[in-house]
Amino acid sequence: MRVPLSWLREYVDLPATETGRDVQAKLISAGLEVETVEQLGADLKGPLVVGKVLTIEELEGFKKPIRFCTVDVGQANGTGEPQEIVCGARNFVVGDKVVVVLPGAVLPGNFAIAARKTYGKTSHGMICSGGELGMGDDGSGGIIVLPPEHEVGTDAIELLELVDEVLDIAVTPDRGYALSMRGVAREAAIAYGLPLRDPALLDVPGPNAFGYPVQVSDPRGCDRFTARTVTGLSPEAHSPIWLQRRLQKAGMRPISLAVDITNYVMLELGQPLHAYDRSRVQGTIGVRRAEPGEKLTTLDGVVRTLDAEDLLITDDRGPIGLAGVMGGANTEIDDTEGTTTEVVIEAAHFDPISIARTARRHKLASEASKRFERGVDPEAASAAAQRTVDLLVLLAGGSADAGVTEVIAPSAPRTITIPANHPDKVAGVDYGRETVVRRLQQVGCDVYGQDELIVTVPSWRPDLTDPNDLAEEVIRLEGYENLPSTLPKPPAGLGLTDRQRLHRRVGRALAGAGYVEALNYPFIGTEVLDQFGLEADDPRRTTVKLVNPLSDEEPAMRTTLLPGLLGALRRNDGRGSHDLALFETGLVFRPTGEEHTAERLPVDRRPTDEEIAGINAALPRQPRRAAVVLAGAREQAGWWGKGRPADWADAVEAARTVAREAGVELTVRSDQHAPWHPGRCAALYVTVHGEETLVGHAGELHPRVIKALHLPERSCAMEVELDLLEQAGTGALQAPRISAFPVATQDVALVVSRDVPATDVEAALREGAGKLLESIRLFDVYESEQLGEGMKSLAYALRFRADDRTLTVDQASRARDAAVALAGERTGAVLRG
């Protein structure tokens, strides 16, 4: 809502010294979001005067038509002689009154005017267009032609009200009344403690039987319909300057007098109005719901197929308007031919929800629908109709028809009962009853009662429905800025949950290991899943899909963190960072296949546990995962020696790093799983509730995937499910016992078939060595011709120690032999000679 300060002053006697910024501060404090204060004509300087065109000489030989004019500007130029001016506009004739800017003036945009030679003549000033004066460009490209009654030499800055301030207010959805000068003026009056001249307080004749016939068939959709008729409109009548200027400053374009007046009254009182050309309406005006499939061409020329819920204005032929949203083209006021001489004025009140749905359904948000949705004062309808009639009589020479139609569905004003100290309890401030009552009365409430207040809310505040709404009115008018600052005392909390702590630790551990966190969008498409080489029945292809994705290429939610993370890897690589280690922790979205529609539960009570479980079951599983991707060098080359490229082992180690934070030992097995390299893919398992459970994969990516996704060669990746790791956690660690006896070290080198996993050999050694084994470490792996085709050597360092004695060499050797024997039995390992 754009509010010109000059217009606002018509309803409230604001101190003359108050600037737009001052008023802005007051209104913001009262809860109107005044976003900007526009300074109109702030840098404008005269002389700018009314002139009368005396002669026009068409200049030939230029690319565009140019006129050399003489203009009578009275004594404004100091001489009284005609002013010689060159002009490129053509929408004027000799005798027209125009706006002339004289040398020495400055137009908006710091445009200084001086006499200058142009098109072979000297132009002593300019004939102005609206755009040049900062009035808003009407798009015509023409200059302003004033009504003839204005005297030459009159100051046009004042005449055109060029200097003003305009407050631009973003009105919140609850404050429909602030979409009017009347509503903003009421707030300004309260904020300044001044009386309000309410423009809706008009003498309105009562309804009678000879008004224009109206039939409301849906009183729930339309609880009030006022119709007035004005006849004898002068087709030549045009909107006066003051009216046009107020509309322009409020952000609307002047169109024709009748339309301008209805817009003006809407801005003034907040009541949307519609003017029908009476000669084009046939019979009774009706209000009803549409028949499904019925059609209406609205004023914007669009043919709209109607829904059974759409509320319509009709005449005997059918629909003539989409009630409260937009009129029909068939009864439009004729603003080009100027043939409309009789109009029927509609001032009605429609159900906000019905209007909101219709506007949304037809994607048609109009000034009218915007107001009806947010709540229009139903009691202002007849005043608005009267105001429209008055202006048509005054400005268009019309006569008010004596007939007054009012169809009103009976309704009672809303009352709310609150304890007188309710606002005090909400605010934490002792305002006292007197203040509470005074503030509520200021916003228009009737208040009765002592300890219990019975509050009748004004018709223009349909948003006031609950006790807290009234508390807000009191608190905002007393000033949010005056609220004290106190701290509540929450009961002692338990800190973070295990899951939250794990999430943080994993982030720190991975960052500590050199990984940089990336937070990627979770949107994916089938293309990346194809590039990953997923089988048709891969569960990662079962996605949560969006109705309205930002991109049709990525309409689904991620089922794995890798697409986003690999995208970030490629982006970084493309930007010149080639040695990369990235991680992400976040949710993936895995439909259960059991999803059904999530019910709209009631809101007037707590849903039952079954109901809550029901809507939760409508949601996909959303486990939290951690993933890393690697490319380039894991260790840089430098003065210390060679670097080392990132490889599959780094990816597996990242998984171990994550698992370690969860206090869980990972079991690693080789696997073949897209998008990993089939020979370099590790499946990762943990024990959850006694069962071995797959928690993720790690390794080098499949060369085909790397190629398809344009990733760096040998890129690696790891992804694990954090929630499973958390469940696998074994609780408090049992502290180890530290033996003070010396260690006995034994090394063994075992030859096994190349395809025996090292982890199996180690497990056998561990078991075979028994409880004397303190630790085991694989320190070398190699293959050679001497070992034989398909064989490899694994060298282990075994450390033995007893809790209660020093081990002899024999005892350590016996344990070692037992270890080797079991490894031989389990894996075919042979001790190297």
Next chain:
Amino acid sequence: MSAPNKSYDPVEVEALKPEEIERMRDEALAAFAAAGDLDALQEAKVAHTGGTSPLALANREIGALPPHAKADAGKRVGQARGAVNKALAARQTELEAERDARVLVEEAVDVTLPYDRVPAGARHPLTTMMERVSDVFVSMGYEIAEGPEVEAEWFNFDALNFTPDHPARQMQDTFFVQGAKGADSDGESGVVLRTHTSPVQARALLDREPPVYVVCPGRVYRTDELDATHTPVFHQIELLAVDEGLTMADLKGTLDHMVQSLFGADMKTRLRPNYFPFTEPSAEMDMLCYVCKGESVGNPDRSCRTCSSEGWIELGGCGMVNPRVLIACGVDPEKYSGFAFGFGIERMLMFRHNVEDMRDMVEGDVRFTRPFGMEI
């Protein structure tokens, strides 16, 4: 060694003459002093203290002297050998110290060499900012509550007093999830990507008995295209307190405490009336500009980029929990009241760390993230 010779005349034993012994001592001392390194000293040591050194030989002769002369000669030789050994030890220490010093000099390295063998990693500043804000409240006794990102409309809207046709519901640019009918199933699934962290409020109230004090950090979604100031996926933190007798003054105090914890002791907040369906009364919250502290307002000489010389920075929305929300979550509004607030983490990161482009926070460029390190 020769056998004792009782008839041997001591005066005939040249080596035991006092001048001779002094000479031997002085020669030894001179040799030690002349030894330039430990090897030379070792040679001098052998020459002057070894078994065949003059003083050792002289000592041997003492036994051959007559008893009356033994004590005298023994004393002289003993004193001389003592002086020699002392001088040797002193020189030894001196030369060892010199050697040690030389070795340490030789072992010196250029400690300014860079070492970026495994460059440091970093957590994303949005993550650490969320943790930092959360921890302000965790330390006060609040708990962190979490909820799903794919959320039921009932939690995202209805339970929060967004009626089905409420204009505010249209203000939120919601991603809707397809139902069984696929792409044409507008709103049919009853499931959306949560448009704010507020549904976690409803979940927290349903999960717990009052008093409830929780913060809810998390990811939220709106259908904005990515540009310098918008992103369809962003982060919010929400706070909810429900207890007996909570007031707007408590809300104000909690906000003041938060900005003081994050931006310094002289910070404060300002509330301006606003509208949100799930709070009543509702307010927009601003914090004092932590850079200019408001001193840039109306002061062109001290203009402030952070707050555009407004003096205040818009933080987010807040208010007293609408009793309708309490009712929908089974909390008795006659007994309990509450307050809530929420704000965007991206915005806070932008003004706290002078991030100029939203895209820097979403693209995962390591050059942006790495400098933020582990904490913020």
